[in-house]
Amino acid sequence: MPRIPKKNISGVLSDIKPPAGGRRLPAGRHGISTPPKRTPSPRSAFGRGVRIESAPPPRTRTRFRTGRIALLALLALLLGIGVYGGLLYSEKGGALASMGAAVEAFKDSVRFFTELNPGEAKRSLESADKELKDIRDRGEQYGIWSVAEVGGKIWPTLERFPRAFRLVEALTRSAIEIAGSAEELKANGVAYFTSGEGGKLLGELESVRANAEKIRKLGEELTALSSDLESFVALPIPDNYLEWNTEFLRTEEFMDGVLALLGAPGERHVALFFQNPSEMRPGGGFIGSYADVTVERGAMKGLDVRDIYDPDGQLDEKVIPPKPLQAITTSWGARDANWFFDFPTSAQKVIGFLEASKMYKERGVVFEGAIAVNTDVIESVLELVGPVELPEYKLTLDAGNFLEEVQKEVEAGESKRVGEPKRILRDATPIILDRLGALDDAGKRALALRIAAHLEHGDITFYFRDLSLQNFFLAHGLAGAAADLPQPFFGDYLAVVNGNVAGGKTDIYMRQEVAVRSAIDVQGMVKTDVTVKRTHTGANARYSWYRATNQNYLRLLVAPDVKLVSLTGDTPKTVRAPINYEKNGYRADPDVVRLEANERESGKKAIGAWFTVKAGTTGTLRARYENPVPMPLADGGEFAVILEQQSGVRERIRYELEAPPGYIWREANDTRYVYESEDPPKRVMTTLTLKKI
Template sequence: MPKKFQDILPPKPKIPQWKRPVTSKLLLPPSANFNRYSGPSSPKPKNSFQTPLAATLVIFLLLIVFYASNIFDLKKKVAGVAPAVSDKFQTALESLLNLDIKSAKENFAAASSDIDSLKSEANRYGLTSIAETIGVVIPYVKSFPDLVKSVADLAKGTVDLSTDLENLYKNMLGWMINREGDQLIKSLSGMKDRVEKIGGLTATIMEAGSKIGDGLGPDLGAVNAKVKKGLGFLDSFLGWLNVSRNQHLLVLFQNPDEIRPGGGFIGSYAHATLLKGSLMDLDVRDIYDPDGQLVRKVVPPKALQRITEKWGARDANWFPDFPTSARKVSELLESSKIYNEQLVKFSGVVALNTEVIRDLMDVIGPVKLKDYNLTLNSANIIKIIQSEVESGEDKKAGQPKKILQVLTPIIFDRIGKLGDEEKKGLLLKLKERFQGKDIMVYFKDPSLEAYLKEAGVAGEIASLPNSFFGSYLSVVNANIGGGKSDAFVDQSIGLNVKIAKDGAISNRLVITREHTGEEEKEWWYKATNKNYIQVLVPLGSRLLKTTGATTKPAPVARNYKALGFQIDADVSGIEAAGAMFGKLVFANWLDVPAGEKKSLELEYLNPGKFDLSKNKKFSFIFDKQSGVNGILALEIELPEGYMWEATGSRVFKESYQGLLSRISLDLNLLEVSR
């Protein structure tokens, strides 16, 4: 195509920047009108970005509204479920402390189920995945995914912990007896790691929960406190087990057939030597062996001076507070030449009453002792051993407790070979014995001892807080020269508490003991039950009347100072003050011949008065004596115009049989409207 003329014109010359004219619009005011066209305005071009942005904002706001309503709904559900979940965690932890693995698992699983349902609810609406976006508008929602994950991890961790504990309880004795202490240490170390993780999760949940305000965070504070205590115990116990030297434990065999304040006469004991969790040696001895080589000469408690001149380890469980008795027994044994010359120091003490031996025999089955021509079982073991000790051939040879030295290794060997079902059965029986104070444990290490008290297995006398207002009672028996007659003595305790209109609290206590051993052949069973009773009541109480006590002549006077005897500070302090462990002591004798029933009755006033207009809670605590069962009949009566919330009447009345180690009541009172 031929080119036109203008197509071949030379290009226009470029004008340099500095020669270009300045546009006038920069000099005009902003209000100047540049549009000289006076006709209809032309349509403005559409911005292609504005419409999608507006639509997106609208959709986003709609999503916010939709999810916010679901979030608020879910938050209400969380707030409703949180207290129940926290309660289940706490109940499960309490169950673990009480060796109730089944209950612990059930509560942990129930808590886990509640948490899973909330998690499913959140996922159904996609709240977990969109939380970061929603969190721009609702800040606390950002914490939601972490909270859900942490709570789910906590639920799983606690269920796993209960499984670990079940495995530990079933295998602990076997590992120790079979010298597999490394397995014990490995198991405890794994549990420690799991507990540390649980502690971290509870802290995370508490922090996230406080932001959301779900009510779970504060409630988990109690759980977190228990976790910390458990971690402290595992730390201390692993430290004790894992040292590269022998650790020494005392196992006291207490016989409640001859009752003593700490649980029963200590006729024999075992010295257990452990190395890194493995039982290296078990030396069973007659208690008179070390007592016969005791260098120290210590003045015995006054009541015991009727039967002995010198205090020994056999009588040192003189205190109803087991930590004190355990400490005293171990101190006296360590003073004996048997242990003093070897520099043996005992780290802890375990007390076993004879009921525990019956339980062990029930699980492991009959044991044949060929040298004695005897077959022992749970029904006859205590009577046969007692007969051998008191009048058997071994006693004639000067070794009355030899049968125990023969029997104990057999029992331990059988325990080490138990199957899983048998271990479960044994665990249930041991749990009952812990609850009834037939097994008590003491450690010199303060951290371990504190945890044992928390777990309820230390056998200590209750400490009353400053805020305590109510009644306290413990009846403590001591058989002094009455053979083994407590095997056939039944005891019942009746306490009537009356609160007067002016707030004065009066008490009527009746202790009844019946001796049913008159038909027994053995003299030690049908001997007169000579019982020294100490009644522990609130400090400051005032005794009004005593009825039924046995009058005793004074014991033989001895000049202990001239004989070079030491005075025990604990014993002398109690006898001088007439009080122990923060409680006043009313002490009396009550002798009951075989075939008879006798009662001791005390009337006394509590210290201070109960202000009915201000105080709305009345507390009662009863500490059971180790080795003594029976009945406690309790009656607490209010004045006219008031009633107990629990009964809807003026009188609270309850009877307790097969006593637990401690009964603790908090009773709320209400004023009756007229």
């Protein structure tokens, strides 16, 4: 029997055939499929003109091959991801070290900024940035970052870590840009402002603002990402990240305010108060002179130095002065408005009187804010810029003679005889500003450090109506504001506030010592003794205004619930109203009424007394008071101590606090806590904790 060629054999053979014309079983029944359809075909190998149409070829082998290929591809992908994941994991240590270095550099930069040294901050950040770049380059060389992005579709952590790394890189670069702008502002900011190059100043300020926002947003994203990476790695997020984030938000808002002030079209006015600590007033010194600083497009357009009596001479306002001031004046004005320990309150009063004066009212001048500067600051500046020659006055001003020579010119010089007693300040101020702009790098760094010290002691204070500016100054203790006390307040608060009223220029020769001793009894009641000793060392001074009797209206600001037990050593003095204020149409100031009628100032109780000291003598004032609100006595109980110093006053202070029986102060590990300083900062705040023994 001849063989049938294989090419003629159908790919499907069936040994079960349905009977011709017979009944067909339903498809799929008994596991038998529907037979193929018969169609005529002359080419059938079985004859009779019929061929059996084959069923589709089986796909079992094809599907197996396709699945095997997919499986192999998946295994290869996973192997590749595993290999690169391993590389990523091996690089993780180096990346983390570099990210940690960046965070440390960021911390260092904050310290350098605090020290007013942006150059060092920039160098520290650039070093960290180089480490980050080296790690990134290695990752790109091996393709780690690209594979991590692909692998992240399967295992998201692979993609998140490189993203966190890029965030740290971007954050570091933004910090470098801020440091660069700060360095430029430190080097040339004053010159840009005073020489008319306001555009450059605004450009750097805008860069600081934009990068502060970037850092804040990058930090928020990085912090959110760190929680997703906890199972893989712990990112080096600083413990005080939230403080940093808040600070950058404040910086953004502050820069918005600065740019709005400096960059807005049209003229803006800022008052610059020259406070004289030779004649103390509660806000920091008598404002005998001031300057109207006109700003436009980031640059100083004008500097008009004036005697404070100029606007007061054109003031029609009738306001009743504080009672102690009625001994020397009938009406209140800008010259005496620096009467509150809280500088923002005093600044508002002074600005209000300035704007009410015809000098400014008729021109529609509105002051955006005020900056107060004590003469100590000007003396520090003169130490750096050198002597200022004033040929017209046959005088050379320097750090050693500035206050005395200016005072002499104001009190008895040619300028006073021609009716311009503060002209010497008007002539000297532009020269000093020009010298500041010309300082070399070493001089600018020394100036920055001195300014920082003056800020700490409250020798420079700020008030602005724009809350984005004022909130920044308040948050950093630069507003000269009295501390806000929490409610309820368990603790000690004290500020000794002096007000020279017709006491010459004697405060420059006054030496003040303050001693405070508080004790908490077994019921938790706080009893306090305060001693204020003032010595007048001007008996042999050259000029009469220094040898005069120091007539001082002193206020002790204490906790609001305090009850005065006794007051000794004060000077009896009665001040009567010089006129009938009500009959003459004078209005009362609500803050003055609150102070005098309710003995309240800035939320504190005010204990007022005259305290007069003659030249060559020492006076001692003693006050005893107690707080009727008992402190809860328990292990871990907290007691706050807040001591504030008056701007312009240099005093020695000693504070002692005795713990209640059966307790010690955890911070001192003793029953007694002591704070003592020859030159305390503007504000000292301490929280002490009771420990039961």
